[in-house]
Amino acid sequence: MSLSMVRELLRTLVRRPVTRKYPYEVREPPERFRGRIAIDYSKCVGCGLCARFCPAAAIRMVMVDVGGRKVRRPEVHIYRCVFCGQCELACPRGAISYSREFRLATYNKGELVLRPEPPGGG
Secondary structure: OOHHHHHHHHHHHOOOOOOOOOOOOOOOOOOOOOOOEEEOOOOOOOOOHHHHHOOOOOEEEEEEEEOOEEEEEEEEEHHHOOOOOHHHHHOOOOOEEEOOOOOOOOOOHHHHEEOOOOHHHO
C-alpha cells in the first residue's frame, strides 16, 4: 500500500457519505422542478396547442362528453413525456402545470396516462 492510498483511506473515514439513503431520506425538489404533469380541465378550451407543440407526441386530443356535448380535451401519456415544459408555455389559458411529484415508477403503464374526466369526477 502506498502512502497516498493510506492518506486517502484516512481522509474518507472521517467524512460523511456523499450519497443519500433515498427511500428513507427524501430530498425536496427545487421550486421550479418539473414533475408529473397536471391539467386543470375546467380552464382547458380544447385548442390543441399543447398537443401540437409537444416534441415527444405525449399529448393527444380526445373527444369527451361534457354536459351533453362533445368537446376536445388533452390526454397525456406521461410515460412518453420528456418534461420539457413546451405544453405549459403553449397553453393560452394556463391549464397545464407541473407538480413536484417525481416518483413515477410503476408496473402498470396505464397508470401513467392522464385521461380527461367528466365534470364531477363521474
